[in-house]
Amino acid sequence: MKTQPDQRRELAAFLRSRRERITPDQAGLPHTGRRRTPGLRREELALLAGISATWYTYLEQGRDIRVSDQVLDALATALRLDRYERGHLFQLAGHAAVAVTEEPEPLAAEVAAVPLLLQPCPAYIIGGNYDVLSCNRAADELFPHLTAPANRPANFARWVFLEPAARDVLVDWEIEARGLLARLRTLAGRHPGDPRFTRLVEDLDAGSPDVRAWWPQYDVQARHGGRKRLRLPGRGVVEFAYTAFHLAEQPEQTLVIYSEPETG
Incomplete structure (x- = not known):
């Protein structure tokens, strides 16, 4: 399913927020000196997920690229997402139906x-x-x-x-x-x-x-x-x-x- 610009921005923000919550110690990575930003670096997360650092950077930049189930699974595992967060990740990546409506919700x-x-x-x-x-x-x-x-x-x-x-x-x-x-x-x-x-x-x-x-x-x-x-x-x-x-x-x-x- 093709994702919309708003959806890609949400996906990028979600990935970034989860990446910044994981410390190198939690991920089993060696200390590499002082860090300017919290959490994992993009290239570190890409390494843990087994994907290209450049390709992952495109995801956090909100670029229009197609993400496979296997890559989403790998990212969810590397980011230590719970089942609700994992489902949210898949939905943002366009693996669930998206409905846009301005009509009031019907109630019988x-x-x-x-x-x-x-x-x-x-x-x-x-x-x-x-x-x-x-x-x-x-x-x-x-x-x-x-x-x-x-x-x-x-x-x-x-x-x-x-x-x-x-x-x-x-x-x-x-x-x-x-x-x-x-x-x-x-x-x-x-x-x-x-x-x-x-x-x-x-x-x-x-x-x-x-x-x-x-x-x-x-x-x-x-x-x-x-x-x-x-x-x-x-x-x-x-x-x-x-x-x-x-x-x-x-x-x-x-x-x-x-x-x-x-x-x-």
């Missing part, structure tokens, strides 16, 4: 009603770019101003980074925010050039110094369930379990349900 009426049926458990449905597509009253109370933000679309990533109340509600705000940004980075990599993601990232970058600092680190992560500590009015800190379900016909849309774990 019967699907939009599901969070309402789950009341009083907080529940919402988010789109591929974290737009809040449906939300029940309990979730709206749990996350103040989530669906009625001032001068911006209802979007969970915008809420976390741009809504002042988020830092009070999310007890472990930095951990939660970093994880969300890594998941957004993964999803954005599947849709290079998609204006929904472009506008969202631009908004977050403009409004959040944390996004400006963390986005270049290029963390990627898959959506998942887990536990969250939330601060509630009149109750203090409460730990919630949350579960994420991907919709069958729209796999990037996710139903998220919160519940308080039973004690005893």
Whole structure:
């Protein structure tokens, strides 16, 4: 599959960010004196992956070259990528379908009603770019101003980074925010050039110094369930379990349900 310029730039940035994270000691390379840049040199990574240093440099320059599965496998191994990062690498290299659309994500009426049926458990449905597509009253109370933000679309990533109340509600705000940004980075990599993601990232970058600092680190992560500590009015800190379900016909849309774990 032919890659687009935006996609090649993303691939170059991802490779560079991962190369800079690996030390020569970790890679089993001998010390060669003082280094001007962090991590491995391009030629060192190329040697570890068994490819030409010049050819690898072309990749980091964003040139329009075709990359084989074997080369991607070798780079993933040399860069010590986990399975999510490896999948992200393959997608950026054009080994997965890329969809670009400006249309709103469709949500069937019967699907939009599901969070309402789950009341009083907080529940919402988010789109591929974290737009809040449906939300029940309990979730709206749990996350103040989530669906009625001032001068911006209802979007969970915008809420976390741009809504002042988020830092009070999310007890472990930095951990939660970093994880969300890594998941957004993964999803954005599947849709290079998609204006929904472009506008969202631009908004977050403009409004959040944390996004400006963390986005270049290029963390990627898959959506998942887990536990969250939330601060509630009149109750203090409460730990919630949350579960994420991907919709069958729209796999990037996710139903998220919160519940308080039973004690005893």
